Amino acid sequence: RAITNQVSWAAAEMADTLTHPFAEPVIRLGVTGLSRAGKTVFITSLVANLMDRGRMPQLTAAASGAITAAYLQPQPDDTVPRFAYETHLGCLTAPAPQWPESTDRISQLRLSLRVQPTGLLAGLSGPRTVHIDIVDYPGEWLLDLALMDQTFAQWSAAALARAKGRPAGDAYITQAQATDPNASLDEGTAQSLAAAFTAHLNASRAAGFSDCTPGRFMLPGELAGSPVLTFAPLQGEKFARNSLGHEFERRFESYKRNIVRPFFRDHFAKIDRQIVLVDVLGAIHAGPAALDDLRGTMAGILGAFRPGRNAFLTRIFQGRRVEKILFAATKADHLHHSQHPQLTAITQAMLRQASDRAGFAGAKTGAMSIAALRTTVEDTVDHAGKPLDVVRGRLLETGKQAAFYPGDLPDDPAHLLSPARAGADKWLDADYSVMRFAPAPLTLRPGDGPPHIRMDKALQFLIGDKL
Ligand code: GDP
DSSP: OHHHHHHHHHHHHHHHHHHOOSOOOEEEEEEEESTTSSHHHHHHHHHHHHHSTTSOTTSHHHHTTOEEEEEEEOOSOTTSOBOOHHHHHHHHHSSSOOOOOOOOSOEEEEEEEEEOOOGGGTTTSOOEEEEEEEEEOOHHHHHTHHHHTOOHHHHHHHHHHHHTTSTTHHHHHHHHHTSOTTSBOOHHHHHHHHHHHHHHHHHHHHTTOOOOSSGGGTSOGGGTTOGGGOOOOOSOSOOOTTBHHHHHHHHHHHHIIIIIHHHHHHTGGGOSEEEEEEOHHHHHHHOHHHHHHHHHHHHHHHHTTOGGGOHHHHHHHTTOOOOEEEEEEOOGGGSOGGGHHHHHHHHHHHHHHHHHHHTOOSSEEEEEEOBSSOOOEEEEEEETTEEEEEEEEEBTTTOOEEEEOOOOOOSSTHHHHSHHHHTOSOOSSTTOOOOOBOOOOOOOOTTSOOSSBSHHHHHHHHHGGGO
């Protein structure tokens, strides 16, 4: 059957090329978000749900039957790793499903759709092929854009100010203060400072802080241990020749030139549509400071999509621009649907504030709450004589079934987002917490609805107009 399929595809492609001799449309869809926001699960779910019929009712072209087939093809960029779709799907659909390994580098996948226009246009045009080149990359890399406009001294001052009071930050500051930046370079000292600074970034990330640059320090991949990742912020403006400070300044410039610039030039500047996944629930769980930090990070991310502001970006974009950007709060399956409007409202309010902060204009933006994979079912239980809306799922740690009520999200987002709240210690319900659920096996019965939440609506926003 597979061979027959391939042959019929080849024939269909050939017919397509004959009726449409021009290049087939390609949409480059960027998928980003900070680590653990849900990129890997999102892309796997997106592709699987498009390849399986009838799972995307809110994507107009799917509901109308215009998309007649979805299939994977070799990607156009030979030197970019391929998104390991089959491996990730294998994890999620195994008899004992597991979460796949997260994104730690850029990867790509080409999903091609056969689209047969329906309605008025049906008789006028033949089937088309639309390629969606999905580009998955860590959101941490976007935040590095801020470094492009900064000198080592400026970045150091900001990084040291941020480190104050944050996890493992004071330990780094103490170590840096005990080091003479004008002493001649000693590689052991350099490595020890870089390790302490990286430990601070990782601990901050684990505590829910988002604004942690340089991004590659946390996701080094094959660059781990290389000089370009072996520097750290130091106090001072001018450093003696051959000193530690001088070398750190040189490595910082090398990081910008050899890591940040090529990513933006070769990958980022080619994106047409972008989804930014945000673990809003996780940040709410981590507390006011983390939520405030996430807001700042969203402004930073949005700023990367506004070339006019930054000479480097203006140059690499050459007049092109990202047309649509969707901010999606992920893991909405942790909430009963009666609370989804509140989660969406909080995400929308954060986007609005981020747009204002970044002076954003240009692309069409939107905010939504989604779940790439529903791990829970909804239930209403009796709690102290009153009905309480909960979700039920299997806990990742213990494997036991549990009912979960995360606390009430406020109807008015200002309750969480006003500046006065940022310093608050007490936050929502005292018992507000996030549980980690195991991925649920796909055992849907008719009427259960799709195995995701609003993935189709997200896709309609992002590429619906192109199908
Ligand atoms: P990445 O680092 O952005 O690639 O994040 P992943 O896609 O690997 O997701 C990180 C973790 O978030 C997963 O291991 C899951 O625990 C959780 N997660 C991601 N998507 C969902 C979802 O749709 N529902 C739920 N309940 N959890 C999710």
